[in-house]
Amino acid sequence: MFEQGAQLKARHGAENVFDFSLGNPNLEPPDRFKEVLVDVAKASGSGDHGYMPNTGYASVRQAVAEFLSGEQGVSVTADEVIMTCGAAGALNVILRAILDPGDEVITPAPYFVEYGFYADNHGGVLKTVSTKSDFTLDLQAIQAAITPRTKAVLINSPNNPSGQIYSEGSLLQLGSLLTGEGRRLNRTLYLISDEPYRKITFDGVKVPSMFSCYAESMIATSYSKDLSIPGERIGFLAVNPQATYKEDLLAGMALANRILGYVNAPALMQRAIQSLQGVSVDATIYKKKRDLLCDGLSECGYEFVKPNGAFYLFPKTPIRDDVAFVKALQEELILTVPGSGFGAPGYFRIAFCVDDDTIRQALPGFERVLNGFDHHNTM
């Protein structure tokens, strides 16, 4: 997508292409990030760019654990944290550690398309289940998908692409479900929470504490979105302090981090984020973009669930064929992603981590394409 967008921009001029296709945050990192980065670069002394334990610097993991304890309302220690190359690295490390060949990972759709690759990388199989019409968890669908091969449920909240945040009530129910089914199958069922958008929420909605909802849980996350530094590949994983096989899991993940070739999360960025716990971009800026986009598209006649978090909108396509609809938008030089790429045909994803002007200027195009199809439909 990155390359495709670049080609269109080269042909038509960047200012004439409305690129909503990428989850590349357009906000600059907070000023504090840049200050810390320069400080850390200047201060780097003996051995500071060398290897450290595969799990990361002890002092960095300590800082992360302290912040995470407050966020989760559960006391997490440095031993339960492993620094990783972003959330994508964390997920690969977790899956490498827990999956046996043929193991199934259940994820509610719509979902981040890379999950399928991540499970496949490590001999697993991704099984998708539907969500309710407002993209909240359908627990019956999850229960129906559990088999003796199920190893984990993987959730992403705030969700890419829907922006939905799963409620504490539904997560507690999911925890009970996994406890019960695990007991029935005599098998630990893990809950993996991929939450890089945790700090980007709107209207006072908060992402519940996963560690409080289910003991056999682990978190994969990154600083990519809340510090606007996705190219730097810095994140972490954490295992619930109450997980039954905590020590084995963490030992397996430390090994996986090494043998998958990450070895360790980048040293300099580890030292930077140590001083940036709790620092985040201003989520109200994304909220304004969401409102601008939602108000505009609503007026045109698009149907969607207003997102509470992340920077994605996932409207219905007015025709069944979402790929054809996205192509029609492309004719207007509006770049989006078909819902079938997220296991949800009949929808399309608009990433609104773009300039306000891009949103404003694209609205007429969105309207023309929608009207074009309405016209066809009534013929």
Add this chain to the structure above:
Amino acid sequence: MFEQGAQLKARHGAENVFDFSLGNPNLEPPDRFKEVLVDVAKASGSGDHGYMPNTGYASVRQAVAEFLSGEQGVSVTADEVIMTCGAAGALNVILRAILDPGDEVITPAPYFVEYGFYADNHGGVLKTVSTKSDFTLDLQAIQAAITPRTKAVLINSPNNPSGQIYSEGSLLQLGSLLTGEGRRLNRTLYLISDEPYRKITFDGVKVPSMFSCYAESMIATSYSKDLSIPGERIGFLAVNPQATYKEDLLAGMALANRILGYVNAPALMQRAIQSLQGVSVDATIYKKKRDLLCDGLSECGYEFVKPNGAFYLFPKTPIRDDVAFVKALQEELILTVPGSGFGAPGYFRIAFCVDDDTIRQALPGFERVLNGFDHHNTM
């Protein structure tokens, strides 16, 4: 090993432990690295910490390709280079792209123990073959190991743990062998050259150009050793411009880089190394350490092949059981690694990327342990 060493140092005092167990370069990065790093951190502007194409910044790949062209004596373009999270990342990306389940990868022993994990990560099987007594390539052994499942030969020169550099003559012969066997099996046999120690060579010995020796070849490398920045995870892979399936290979590797969760090599370090092509630590400092160690151990009576590159010495153990010998050294607070960890029992690895004083002060201990076993042997 990192953790074990740390524990011993905590117990006995760091100054009393002689840690030769880790390939963590003790030389500081060149001054120029630190200057560039601070400059890059200060100069970071709009989008500089964001996503870029999964293969890396075009300008960085261009700079790498130009330097590599000179080094290999073969014209390499930016399109043939992918920036990676170190050489370990590069190897995982290459193997993910080329291996089908059950495919075999042949590597000459002694070898870097992680290779077995890397092949296994992607459904492959590592097959080791012996080298000659001086650790040079045994082409007959390689030929004998080739089967219809063979996909690649993986070499590491300068070698970890032996420090051996394979000659141009032997690589040309290896190329001919792989061409012939590939034709016989109707199958492309790849040569993967893992060469992070390329710039650390002694006595005027140079590492031959892999791209000149065999068309179906690829390079995995990093800046970890020549800039002393292994914790930063920055390296690259390059595919021979003459490789038959070059475009498919590069497309597969770009995808593998993404789906393995690396996504891209760390942005800031990419921009730093763009300005550091050809900059390297002073290899003559490692040469002095080699000489200090080799002279000292030779006087004690240890037997070894003097290494031409890297910063490892791989002597014979005076008893067959290399693990027992390494444990005996540990009693003297000398930390090394048994050869069986490199597929070569009866040897042990000494990483001499340490202070000169560590080498000097450890020599009496090395001598006592050797003499202790000589005494036993004659009883």
